[in-house]
Amino acid sequence: MPITFKKTVAVLEGVCAVEDAEGLLAWLQSHPRGKVNLKRFEHLHTAVLQVLMAASPTISAWPEDPDLVQWLRCVGIPGGT
Amino acid sequence: MNPLLAEFITETRELLERVSQGFLVLERNPGDAEALNGLFRGMHTIKGSSGIFEELGSLTRLVHAAEDVLDGVRQGQQQLTPEGADIFFEILDQVATWVDELEASETLGPGAGEASVQLVRRLRQWASGGGGRAEAKPGHEAPRETDALPSQESGENNEGVRELPWAAEVPEALRREWFRAAAEGAGRPVVVTYTPDEACFFAGDDPFHTVRNAPGVAWGTVQAREPWPDLGELDPYRCVLEFRLVCTAPEGEVEEWFRYVADQVRVETVVPSAWVRPTGEPSDPEPFGAFVHDAREWARGGRWENLRRAVGTALGVAGPELLSASALRWLDTVLATSDPDPGLVEWLIECVARGEVPPEGRQGEAGRPSGAGVSAGEPAETGGSGTSPAPLGDGHPDLVAAAVEILEAQRTLLASPVDPGIRRGVLRSVARVAESVLIGVGQTEVAARVSAALKASQTQGGGEPLREVLQDALAPLAAGLAGPEEDEAPSQTPAKKPEGPVPEPGGNGGQKVRVLRVDQARIDALMDLVGELVVAKNALPFLARKAEDVFQVRELAREIKNQHAVINRIAEELQGAVMQVRMVPVSHTFQRFPRLVRDLSRKLGKKVRLLMEGEETEADKNVVEDLTEPLVHLIRNSMDHGIEPPDERLAAGKTEEGEIRLRAVQLDDQVLIEVIDDGRGMDPEHLKRKAYEKGILSEERLDTITDQEALHLIFAPGFSTAPQVSNVSGRGVGMDAVRAMVDRVGGSVAVESEPGRGTCIRLSLPLSMAVTRVMIVEVGGQMLGVPIESVVETVRVPADGIHRIKGRETVVLRDRLVPLCRLGRVLALGRETADGRDEEAVLVVQVGGNELGLVVDRFHEGVDIILKPLEGILAGFRLYAGTALLGDGRVLLVLNLRELVACL
Numbered sequence: 006m007p008i009t010f011k012k013t014v015a016v017l018e019g020v021c022a023v024e025d026a027e028g029l030l031a032w033l034q035s036h037p038r039g040k041v042n043l044k045r046f047e048h049l050h051t052a053v054l055q056v057l058m059a060a061s062p063t064i065s066a067w068p069e070d071p072d073l074v075q076w077l078r079c080v081g082i083p084g085g086t
Numbered sequence: 087m088n089p090l091l092a093e094f095i096t097e098t099r100e101l102l103e104r105v106s107q108g109f110l111v112l113e114r115n116p117g118d119a120e121a122l123n124g125l126f127r128g129m130h131t132i133k134g135s136s137g138i139f140e141e142l143g144s145l146t147r148l149v150h151a152a153e154d155v156l157d158g159v160r161q162g163q164q165q166l167t168p169e170g171a172d173i174f175f176e177i178l179d180q181v182a183t184w185v186d187e188l189e190a191s192e193t194l195g196p197g198a199g200e201a202s203v204q205l206v207r208r209l210r211q212w213a214s215g216g217g218g219r220a221e222a223k224p225g226h227e228a229p230r231e232t233d234a235l236p237s238q239e240s241g242e243n244n245e246g247v248r249e250l251p252w253a254a255e256v257p258e259a260l261r262r263e264w265f266r267a268a269a270e271g272a273g274r275p276v277v278v279t280y281t282p283d284e285a286c287f288f289a290g291d292d293p294f295h296t297v298r299n300a301p302g303v304a305w306g307t308v309q310a311r312e313p314w315p316d317l318g319e320l321d322p323y324r325c326v327l328e329f330r331l332v333c334t335a336p337e338g339e340v341e342e343w344f345r346y347v348a349d350q351v352r353v354e355t356v357v358p359s360a361w362v363r364p365t366g367e368p369s370d371p372e373p374f375g376a377f378v379h380d381a382r383e384w385a386r387g388g389r390w391e392n393l394r395r396a397v398g399t400a401l402g403v404a405g406p407e408l409l410s411a412s413a414l415r416w417l418d419t420v421l422a423t424s425d426p427d428p429g430l431v432e433w434l435i436e437c438v439a440r441g442e443v444p445p446e447g448r449q450g451e452a453g454r455p456s457g458a459g460v461s462a463g464e465p466a467e468t469g470g471s472g473t474s475p476a477p478l479g480d481g482h483p484d485l486v487a488a489a490v491e492i493l494e495a496q497r498t499l500l501a502s503p504v505d506p507g508i509r510r511g512v513l514r515s516v517a518r519v520a521e522s523v524l525i526g527v528g529q530t531e532v533a534a535r536v537s538a539a540l541k542a543s544q545t546q547g548g549g550e551p552l553r554e555v556l557q558d559a560l561a562p563l564a565a566g567l568a569g570p571e572e573d574e575a576p577s578q579t580p581a582k583k584p585e586g587p588v589p590e591p592g593g594n595g596g597q598k599v600r601v602l603r604v605d606q607a608r609i610d611a612l613m614d615l616v617g618e619l620v621v622a623k624n625a626l627p628f629l630a631r632k633a634e635d636v637f638q639v640r641e642l643a644r645e646i647k648n649q650h651a652v653i654n655r656i657a658e659e660l661q662g663a664v665m666q667v668r669m670v671p672v673s674h675t676f677q678r679f680p681r682l683v684r685d686l687s688r689k690l691g692k693k694v695r696l697l698m699e700g701e702e703t704e705a706d707k708n709v710v711e712d713l714t715e716p717l718v719h720l721i722r723n724s725m726d727h728g729i730e731p732p733d734e735r736l737a738a739g740k741t742e743e744g745e746i747r748l749r750a751v752q753l754d755d756q757v758l759i760e761v762i763d764d765g766r767g768m769d770p771e772h773l774k775r776k777a778y779e780k781g782i783l784s785e786e787r788l789d790t791i792t793d794q795e796a797l798h799l800i801f802a803p804g805f806s807t808a809p810q811v812s813n814v815s816g817r818g819v820g821m822d823a824v825r826a827m828v829d830r831v832g833g834s835v836a837v838e839s840e841p842g843r844g845t846c847i848r849l850s851l852p853l854s855m856a857v858t859r860v861m862i863v864e865v866g867g868q869m870l871g872v873p874i875e876s877v878v879e880t881v882r883v884p885a886d887g888i889h890r891i892k893g894r895e896t897v898v899l900r901d902r903l904v905p906l907c908r909l910g911r912v913l914a915l916g917r918e919t920a921d922g923r924d925e926e927a928v929l930v931v932q933v934g935g936n937e938l939g940l941v942v943d944r945f946h947e948g949v950d951i952i953l954k955p956l957e958g959i960l961a962g963f964r965l966y967a968g969t970a971l972l973g974d975g976r977v978l979l980v981l982n983l984r985e986l987v988a989c990l
Contacts (some may be wrong), residue, residue, distance in 0.1 A: 023287055026322035034317045051294040052287050052322050059314040076298065076306055 007046070008032075013039055014065055017046040017053075026052035033060040040065040043077070087192060094135050095189050096603070098181070101128045103677055106178050110680045113171050122160055129153040132181070134312070137284045137324070141193055144202035145184050147349055150281060151206040152177050154352070155213045163249055168688070170212050175681070177205050203349050210352070250277065250360045252330065256305050258412060261361040262419045264304075264332070268358035269423040275304060276340045279352040280329040281311070287323050291347065294329075300343050302335030359430055362420065364413035364437050371441035374400060374410055378439040381417075385431050393431070394421040400438075413437035489527045490563050496520055497556045500549035501699060502751045503758070513543050516552060524559055532559040606707070609667055616661050617952035621971045623657045624949070626650035628974045665706070665854050672750045672757070673701035675714045679721060679748060686725045693732055693743040694725060700750035705757045706854040709831055713759065713851070716827045719820035720761040720847055721746060728765030728845055738842065740764065756833075756850045764844040768837075770796035777805060797837040798935070801825040824849075829984060832858075832875060858953045860970070860980055862946035863929055866915030870942075871951065871970065871980035878930040878937060880945050885924050897928065897939055904930060906939040907990060913965075933983045953980060965989065 008025050009016045010032050021029075033039055033056065041057065044066040049057075067074050108125030111118055133149040136142045152174060158164040166174075180201060187195050253261065268274040278300065282293040297306055311326045333340045337355060344351040371378070377400045384393040397417045404411035417434045420426050436444050496516045504512050517540035524533035535555050542551035626646055634643035676698050683696040705713075729735075729744035736742055747762040770793035777783040777799045783791065799805055803822040828835045833851035852875075860871035861880075883897050888906065890896070895906040906928065909915065928939040951970030956963060967982040 023292070023323075030317065030320060030322050048295060048298070050287075050292050051282070051325060051327065054294050054308070055310075055325065055327060056320070056322050058308070058310060058327075059320050060317055072298070076294075076308065 014042050015039060016042040016044075017049065019045075020047055021049040021053045023050040023052045026050065026056050029053060030056045030060070033062055038063075042066045043068045045069075048073075087189075091139065091188065091192060094139065095185055097135060098132050098185050101132050102178055102182055102185070104128050105132075106175065106681055107677060109166075109171055109174055109178075110684060112166055113168065113684070116166060122156075126153065126156050126160055129156060140285045140288070142184075142188075143283055143285055144194055144198040145181060147283060148177060148202040148205055149181065151209055151349075154281075155209055158213060161249070161251070164213060167212075172688075173205070173209050173212055175685075177209065180205060206349055214354070250356060252307075253361055253363045254365045255307060256332065256361075258365055258415070260305055260332075261363070262415065264334075265358045265361045265419055266422070267334075268361075269420075273334070273336065274355050274358065275332045275334050276337045277354050277356050278329070278331045278333060278340060278344065279354075280331070280344065280347070281350050282325045282327060282329075282347065283350055284324050284326065286325050286347075286350075293325065293327065293347075296344070296347070297329045297331050300331060300333055300335075301339045302333040304332050304334050306331035359427065362416050362430060362434070364409050364416055364434070364443060366407055366409035366412040368442040369405075369408045369410055371410060371439055373403065374438050374441075378435060381435045381438070382432075385428065385435060388428070390421050390426055390431075394418065397421065408441075409443070410438045410441050486527055486563055489523050490560060492523050493520060493556055493560050493563070497553060497560070498700065498751070500553050500556070501749060502753060510544060513540060513549060513552065516549075517543075520552070520556060520559070527563065529559055529563070604667075609664070612664050613668070613952075616657070616664050617971075619657050620661065620950065620952065623650065623653050624972065625974060626653065668707050668854070669704040670707050670710050671702050671704050672710055672713065672759070673698075675710050675717060676701045676748060676750070678714070679717065682718065682721060683725065683746065686722065690725060691731065692725065692729050694729055695743050695745050696721075697745060697747045698749075699747065700752075703750040703752050703757060704853075705752075705851065709757070709851050709854070712827055712831055713849075716824035716849065717748070717759070717761065719824050721748070723820060724761060724763040724765065724845065728763035728767075730766050734766075738766075752853065753850075755853050757853055759849040759851065760846055762844065762846040767841040767843050767845055768797060768800070768839040769841045770794075773797065773799045777802065780805060795935075797839055800837065801835065832873060858970075858980070859948055859950050860978070861929070861948045862978065863909075863927075863940070863942040864944040864946060865909045865913065865942050867943075868913075868915050869946070869972070869976065869978050870909070870913075871949075871978045872929060872931060872940070872983065873967070873980065874948055876931040876933060876983050878932050881928050881930060881939075883926050883928050883939075885926060888926065899930065899939075902937065904928075904937050904939045906941055907986075908941045910941070910943070912986070912990070931983055933987045936987075938983075938987060951978065951980070 007017060007019045007021045008029055009018070010028075013036065015029060015032055015036075040063045042065045046068060047070070064077075067077070105125045105128040108121045108128065111121040112125070115121070129149055129152055133146055133153055136146045136149065155164065155170075156174075159166050164170075184194050184198060187193070264275045278297075280293060280297060282291060283289070286293060294308070297303065297308075306329060308327050308329050311328050314320065337353060341348075341353050344353065377396055380396055381393055384390075384396070394417075397414050401411065401414045401418065404414060413434050417431065417438070420430055420434065433444070496519055499512065499516055517536050521533050521536040524530070524536065532555060535558075536552070539551040539555040543549050627650060630643045630646040630650065633639050633646060679698070680696055683694055686692075687694040724746050729746070730738065730740075732742045735744060745764045747760070749758075749760040749762065751758045751760075773796045774783065774788055774791060777796075778785070778788050782799065782802045782805055801821045801824065805821070825835055828849055828851065831851055833849055836848045836850070837845070838848070839845040859874040861874050861877050863870050863872060879899075881899060883899075888895050888897050891903070895908075897904050897906055927942050927945055929942055929945070930937055930939050932938075949972070951972075953968040953970055955961070955968045956966060960966075964985045965982055967980045970978045970980060972978050
């Protein structure tokens, strides 16, 4: 499972596939103030990206890949460090 | 069928109609921002709702592409040329075909994907093929002309996209780098806009993966095409994203990368100057005053070196986050190229001078509200009249609206046929009303013209001059009314998300019309019930008579009659109300004709203007729907035979542009539909000859036929004057079809024509087909109904007044010879001959222009009935138009007189 749901943070790791979108969406719905940790993920499927854009949760940690950060910044996901 | 799909089909049809009208308006008046926005909205809605259905991918993609290109038009990057409009119309037709297919089989036909891709490709080709790119605009030429040094690179640099509304989103350093590289000939970055299909996840696509790994991707962003819904309503598996990326790899390589999603991707090169856009905080330009002064001087003299040094100095004092500083950095970059573009330099200096991006920026510059050409309502122009709309009734909209209504009514009055005896009076009253109203709303200028027009109208005997004045007066008034709404939409759209779809504030929410969409079957069921009620109600008088005659209770009989009167009134009102529901304006049918005329005039190489009047006239839905086909034939006929080619028109002293007028007027319980052209008219002699040649007219008839009758020859099946069959007309079926339809709904058709002046074809159709009035006659104990509109008179003819001429019984009535037909014999209902009666009851009817006397036993009253067509095996008995239920429960057979005559 590339997404680990903790109490207030969803940690995305590795490659998030299309089927993870639904789980993430459900979690974000039930945790309106939940944060998302992107520290160690490499790629997320467009569907997951879409969920992140729609929910625009607080990002508790940005990924290491600068190229990825550039893409995600443009997404308009606020917060984080 | 899935109710959602059914809804989609109806809605899309309506939208297509509206969009196609929008294109027509736009083609005539390219600056009409309202039309442009309207059709953009329409396209957008179609696309949006089609996205709900997975199987409609081809449709969605096609409409999306169209919307995309339209967006370019809306932002002024592209002009809508006739060629472009042709493609758009083809797209609309394609979508309409698909909608038909959907209705029939709930899925798109097998070739849909291919057709979609083809059209998208052609559309893109047109859009990128210089089909009116913005360089044609004057603003760009200006700086060039003032400059004596033509830029060598300019030719090459002009290829590609000139405006990138989102350029400012890209970090300045990146843009400067691209600009520098491109200006030095090191290759230009490629801009990719990738709009994944909504169902792409199901096809296994991961667009984000695709773009992240695109060759040479230097920058990218992703946006939602529509506002995000609440999380609860979000469908994570419907892709609504749009990616934009800039790749530094060669265009071919990028295209290769996206080849599997080629229909969802736009790959474009960009002119270097599109990247030039200062960003940063607007600031007080004061500190740069001296620099700006010198810089302008040097720029004018082309002394780039001096300028560049000054830029360097100015940069040293400017706060780097200021917009002025950004402009200076750009200046530095531009000046560093081997051959700086003077226009660009001047514009950048202007940016420094103002401390912000000038609103009237350099031509083609991204990000400025570039819709200037199309935004902002222009009510005065749309009216098409030279009259200034300024003194518009002191701006009181209610007053103006009332004035428009009154003037419209006057125009309708002028248009309706009037008895010559009261013609003058009508003209006078129209003139007086118009004059007062116009003065009332401050249109004194036009008002002053009224009395002159009245004189002209009276001497001519027609209402034309007055109508023209009214037309002139109405145009600015109506435009003034429409004005306030026009301003909203354009101004807010380009600013935020110019590429993607724009949420439409006020588009759907505000103007919701309180209209119910009801299945026609339900209305029909209601109508049937009303019919039954009418029949049941008609039974009451019988009951009253019975009460009196059989039960001898006169009191009760009177009560029943009173009650009958009340129920009768309610039933009639109910019937009227239901009929009102079925009434639709003829505009439903009319609205498709502008398109038809446009297409035909392009095909035939004639210039034709279509004027439509009285579109709001209402008639029964079935009548209006049936009207379409005959009108298509009539208009084709006018276009092909009536209107002359432009040179011939000029030679005849007419305006180059022909005119076809389509007019609907309600007259009592009839709708008159007129198709009037100002073409070459028809020559009765020519028609007679042709008809004789074709064997339609016998030799004897050729001598006796009157000119008026000759004009009616055009309705004969197989008749055509066209020397050869074209794809527009000439097969001789069209006009025949017109008459067939008119006959079917119980109307009539008249032709007037004047050689050299034009032709008028007038269809008179019943307002409503739901209720028919028939006259009841009795033959051999059987009741028969005869449609009242065919009845000329009822007479009693003495037996010795009947003569046999050429083996047929005839009677002379008021110096007319009327052939007789004994219904009893023809229908095998009893009496064979006049067996010793000294008087015959004759119902004189008119069928197809000829009179015929029907000999019957007895006349009865006329009744309103609801005619039910014969069904099942009885449907073959064409002699009867249908049946109806009488008040006392008997079934009435209604004769189809035309068929009867044909059988004689």
